[in-house]
Amino acid sequence: MRIELVKRPQQSALFSALSPFIAFGLTIATGAILFAALGKDPLETLYFYFIDPLTETWSLHELAIKAAPLILIAVGLSVCFLSSNWNIGAEGQFIMGAIAGSILPVVFPDFQFWFVLPLMLLMGIAGGAAYAAIPAILKVRFNTNEILSSLMLVYVAQLFLDWLVRGPWRNPAGFNFPETRSFHEYARLPEIWAESGRAHYGFAFALIAALILWFVLSRTLKGFEIKLIGQSPRAGRFAGFSAGRMVIFAFVISGAMAGLAGISEVSGAIGQLRPSISPGYGFTAIIVAFLGRLNPLGIVAAGLVLALTYLGGEAAQISVGLSDKVVRAFQGSILFFVLACDTLIHYRIRLVRPNTAPAEAANV
């Protein structure tokens, strides 16, 4: 038996819509096998993974908190990936956004006015965008591979944050703990419905960003330019679009989104800087972007699903004693299934027996 691909004359609309669901179904099946192999009841574990976190108000709030950075980053990444710019350093841009946005409340703690928060958000956006501009400029100017340079900058950003919170930015009244002073109240991103839980406005930013980018990508010339350059750089050149400028544009947009996610997380959910402020949001967002088929509205749904796996991982750890390390393996397998299922959109898959293949070829 051999697998053979037959190219479809045009993309299959059916599988375009179905492939994320097939992929998710396959992931759940794999998850069930994995849980069973680890000696847990698969159905019960799946319940704690995907249903239990949705049954209580406080955990819905946690869901929004976890989904906000994932959606924000992934929406920005979709611009990059659609235009064939491989920014995989969103984790670093997230951290740099958080750091740049934290300058005011950490270095000037007495500066307390209502406009501190908007300034922080802007600085966070600028920080993320500037950090993402580095691999973009290196790519345009020196032809440097952006995959490698953007990834290397993640490690640099993590070490820079580590140095700040252990060194110059350490809380003077913090008993030598590696963390900055807590942000004052003007520097905290407010909660959306404070009565019912802690979900902050980061989630609203994520939804707004997704809507705006959906509009730009599907309804404007800029969106056409992004996709054209991604699919056919040659055609893009004939249309008069500059590939170099697109590299900068895509990286700056995605860096800005990651930076906004970073400062929202720090000013909303955490309230100070610590050596580690992200459970790998920047990398998980890559999965979110592909699961959402690089469509901002799909990404909102995908972001909620991946956020659910974080919460589910915690719930399953508490209730059935399943290690929280399983979550990342689980998330990693989602991307595999998504990519494999995307093949169905472009190709028909046929199983061919080796001995019949030559005869068929002869007939053609």
Place this chain on the structure above:
Amino acid sequence: MFEAILLTVSMAATPLLLAAIGELVVERSGVLNLGVEGMMIMGAVTGFGVALMTGNPFLGAFAAIIVGALFSLLFAFLTLTLVTNQVATGLALTLLGLGLSGMIGESFVGQPGVRLPRLDVPVLSELPIVGRLLFSQDLIFYVSVFLTLGVVWFLFYTKAGLTLRSVGDNHSSAHALGIKVVRIRYMAVLFGGACAGLAGAHLSLVYVPQWVENMTAGRGWIALALVVFASWRPLRVLAGAYLFGAVSIGQLHAQALGIGVPSQLLSALPYLATIIVLVLISRNRRLTMVNTPASLGRPFVPDR
């Protein structure tokens, strides 16, 4: 003292060399596998686990090779049979590897490791200076050196190597000549996976002898950069790996000396060096264009 430093440099360089030489063969066949980090960490956790359970580090290293190859098979199936995007699939392999290894290795954290023993080459290991450096090392070091020479011989002095390079340079022409493009790429990817697995085993059986989550710490990515840095030439990969080994050991020594620079800046040096080297190398567009396998990363669907 000097000898000891050189010895540690070679220990830091060996995993880079192994992973990069495997990836070089993969890329020469026209496939870009960004999953090196994932295959490497899977090799590291397998090598450590098997050595711990059997007490035999050689068995651990062997298992790491097998697991690295099996893990790369996943990538090969997706990119070569299902023709998925190679960049995205490579990333998926890395993310899955980091996740899976953390899960598998959870019970290994803090356990004392089993170290691969040094193997002395009789007589030669007693030579002054070079004796200890070249002839009194662990098995994986010898493998890495011979493998590099073997790859030079294979790629540039055998017909099979020429075939592999032709697949990487123009898969359509190669296919038209009746060369089994997909089969050759499968084998190249498997070789790369095996090398990355062994590189991971070197980390957890020789370099650190312990299991730490995410212990590859970007070495798989540095290996990918080394292939570009070496402009797809095996001997330059060897030189590059030792250069990077020297940088990472140098910064460790600087940290130990406690010179007045933050340790985080020193830790960031290998990553910054990677970026700088990449910029310097890729600046020369013509040079990179000439050396890059022309079909690198392009999807191939045989027309029948």
